Amino acid sequence: MKVNYLMPEFLIDRDEQRCTHCRICVHQCANEAHLWNDKKKIVYGEDQNCVNCHRCVATCPTRALRIRNYPLEYKNNAHWTPHYIKSIFKQANSGGILLAGMGCDRPYPVYWDHLLINASQVTNPSIDPLREPMELKTFLGRKPEKLSFQNGKLAEALPPQVELDIPIMFAAMSFGAISLNAMTSLAMAAKEMGTCYNTGEGGLHSSLYQYGENTIVQVASGRFGIDPEYLNAGTAIEIKIGQGAKPGIGGHLPGEKVGMDVSQTRMIPEGSDAISPAPHHDIYSIEDLRQLIYSLKEATNYTKPVAVKIAAVHNSAAIASGIARAGADIIVLDGLRGGTGAAPLRTRDSVGIPIELALAAVDQRLRNESIRNEVSLVVAGSIRCSSDVVKAIALGADACYIGTAALIALGCHMCQKCYTGKCNWGIATQNPKLTKRLDPEEGAERAANLLRAWSREIKEMLGGMGINALESLRGNRLMLRGIDLSERDLAILGVKAAGE
Amino acid sequence: MNQNITIDAKGIYYRQLNEAIKASLQDKINTIELQNVNGQRYIGAGITNDATISIQGTPGNDLAAYMDGLTLQVYGNAQDGVANTMNKGTIIIHGDAGDALGYAMRGGEVYVKGSVGYRVAIHMKEFQEKVPLVVVGGKAGSFFGEYMAGGILILLGLRGREEQPIVGDYCGTGMHGGIMYIRGSVEEHKLGKEVKPVEMTEEDHQRLALYVGRFAEHFGEDKEEILAQPFTKLIPYNKRPYGNLYVGA
Structure with missing residues (x-):
């Protein structure tokens, strides 16, 4: 059995009591993190695809959506943080150069704040x-x-x-x-x-x-x-x-x-x-x-x-x-x-x-x-x-x-x-x-x-x-x-x- | 109506020379002869016009940079950066030219009677009806057609230093568009890993006949004799040489 080492980064938390299955989130998400099950007539989430861009949260008419960090704890290790472990998983899968958007997000000193x-x-x-x-x-x-x-x-x-x-x-x-x-x-x-x-x-x-x-x-x-x-x-x-x-x-x-x-x-x-x-x-x-x-x-x-x-x-x-x-x-x-x-x-x-x-x-x-x-x-x-x-x-x-x-x-x-x-x-x-x-x-x-x-x-x-x-x-x-x-x-x- | 003017470039700094050229073109002069040109840069740079400039001597770097329409006849050698990001026009060089000729050139034609330096036609492109053309009569240095993204590059090897091969190393490295024709054969170890030789088609022969014909006309050469020898056609393996390099972080 081939196991995917990579767990989702985010958890889509859908309040079932509030969700009306209106499918707005399905239409709004280009990442296909929200999908429609036509048989059951329900909306469901695909956590793996979520990038936490808040588009669905902002457009949900009943405020039924919350996005959380995926509750997956690695054993505490000050050196091998989850970032490095996950990066290695990705590169071992693909052999690719890690690609990112926006600017450096590492905790280097911000001199403006000093x-x-x-x-x-x-x-x-x-x-x-x-x-x-x-x-x-x-x-x-x-x-x-x-x-x-x-x-x-x-x-x-x-x-x-x-x-x-x-x-x-x-x-x-x-x-x-x-x-x-x-x-x-x-x-x-x-x-x-x-x-x-x-x-x-x-x-x-x-x-x-x-x-x-x-x-x-x-x-x-x-x-x-x-x-x-x-x-x-x-x-x-x-x-x-x-x-x-x-x-x-x-x-x-x-x-x-x-x-x-x-x-x-x-x-x-x-x-x-x-x-x-x-x-x-x-x-x-x-x-x-x-x-x-x-x-x-x-x-x-x-x-x-x-x-x-x-x-x-x-x-x-x-x-x-x-x-x-x-x-x-x-x-x-x-x-x-x-x-x-x-x-x-x-x-x-x-x-x-x-x-x-x-x-x-x-x-x-x-x-x-x-x-x-x-x-x-x-x-x-x-x-x-x-x-x-x-x-x-x-x-x-x-x-x-x-x-x-x-x-x-x-x-x-x-x-x-x-x-x-x-x-x-x-x-x-x-x-x-x-x-x-x-x-x-x-x-x-x-x-x-x-x-x-x-x-x-x-x-x-x-x-x-x-x-x-x-x-x-x-x-x-x-x-x-x-x-x-x-x-x-x-x-x-x-x-x-x-x-x- | 033809309006001619002669400008003696002897001892004139490039800025003043180019100002004089631009002023003449504003006066609707359509043939300018520059005499005693000796290293003045940027001749024809950024000019949108259909006039003809003939240059006696050796123009300096970035001849015809961003040029948009002029015809330049160079009776001498040209230096580096000829036709840098050129959009339209024709350059005929009755001598040799230096490095990086045709860098990012998008349109127009450059004919060089003699040999050229390194990195010629680097990142040359094409767009819709704009298909730039560079024909080199002599030999070329390394990195010929590097990163080439479009256009037609023809290398004839008719002259040049005897001990020098027709083309240097890393020919077509990073090429992802356009076509290269090299007269005779090129050893495989000289080719960049992104290009491959392919069979010539009827279209290729017609294209070569057209452009080599123009080359022969410019320099008074025998077109049939040039075309009598077989050519190697090089094209890139694909338009996306670096497509599978990345994984999302």
Whole structure:
């Protein structure tokens, strides 16, 4: 007898007294965790298929459903936790690389939670943002070393800048990884809030060209959907070298997700795998990166800032210095916790470093080399709330990208199964039955609301510090104190300990 | 109406040279001759236009990157990154070309009279009516057609260093689309594990006759003589070379 070693991850707890066997859960679950027995005329659960995405719980009209962790205890072992045992079972079954969605979920230190923000008391009075203007305006791009004037006007035009009303943008998520309705939601929200979303590497859908001013177009190693029209469509161009969820490896959109719309946007045949190799084939050095940066500037007549996105890794600071010298206008750092539609689990959870440390190191390095003004610094990969944004800005960021948080605003419940293409919330899927569950108008409102709420909170915290413009917080590490951190951590973060 | 202009590129930095080219094209000039080109990068990059540019000398890297329509005649050698992510147009190189020619090229045609470097036609793609074509008259380095996802790649081996084989190692590694034709035979150990040689069909012969015919026309060669030798046709084993690699965590 062949025994399956893998027990279900979740238990579907159906309250039989409440369940009316209406079959809504059966229709709602693309994972087939709820099934209909036509003979007995009852709904029943298939625990093995449940991913705990809460779609059935949220749509059950009688609140008859609860999802629990499967009550299966392994013998206590501090080293061989159930995670490792189950992973080995899966790999012994299949020989496959473990694949996961979203970002690293391991209990590494979250440095945001070890940083505390200052406030004014008595001296340097705090400001009430409800009555006084607070400036969150942010310009991303190269800033000249000095300004010279002629007849009261700038003698030389400023390098191109991305103008943001708030320091928060939506991170790169490609059409293919997420649905068109999800992308449209973010594009509309970005327009509403005066910020940008990012196409990711999947090209730009024809319906989204109208949001060009709020679009950052990405150029990755697969070069999908890239032509002169695409390069000129956005307000900036981002070269993707790496991402926090999977530093050092490429991307891979399986053929099943390349339907007609995705195919047209990526400009590849339907059903073919979209492989983004780990490196750009024309970049093997900082000099080569410069060549790509300038080929994009040439192709867009120097009208758009060019960003370079790298994953936060051990020597990010030196790499960032090279990127700045290669002519990039914006450096994007994506930390260990950055999300993704699909990444090898071990890479996702073990490769890269936390964004807080990388940000502090890069900002300091660029300052030490007196080239901080030559690039703007955008950080991504772990920003969960407005105070994370404030801390990032104080550590030296010019702006933040949010990806995971934006998707949660659209209804993501963090089940981490994006790679299956069966997202019941209509976000990480191309199945038309599922994508229609996300209404772009509603999605846009929710995403814009999130930004609105965070902006208000940021203004509150700024006011509390007696600061009325975000610019005055940038790299102002005196506004931060560390708690429960080692001397070394404090030194890298460039902050004093709480109480000092 | 034909409008011609000649630009002397001697001592001009690439940015100014490309500005001059773009300004000329805006003035509806449809034939530009560039003289004394010596390593200036990005010529033709990102330009959407149907004009013809003839280049005397050696253009620099990323010639015709993202290009969308121009015809470029290069009377000399070309460097690395020719036709990088090119969308449309024709490039005729009357000499050799460097590495990574045709990287991620989606449309248009590139003809090289001489030999090419490493990683040529890497990740070349195709989409609907866009089927890019690269014809190389000489020999090619390693990783020819690596990650190739579409298009047609033809290698003739008519010239090049005598001691060098027609193609280097790892030919077609990671290939998952498109067709490669190599004149003569290729030893099996040179092929990537994702490609296989298959029998030529009537369609293949017609296709070769068409494109080799164009090549012969561009460089004044004898089409029949080139086609007289048998070709090896290489295609990928499947469109999903890495399909069964993963298991859900």
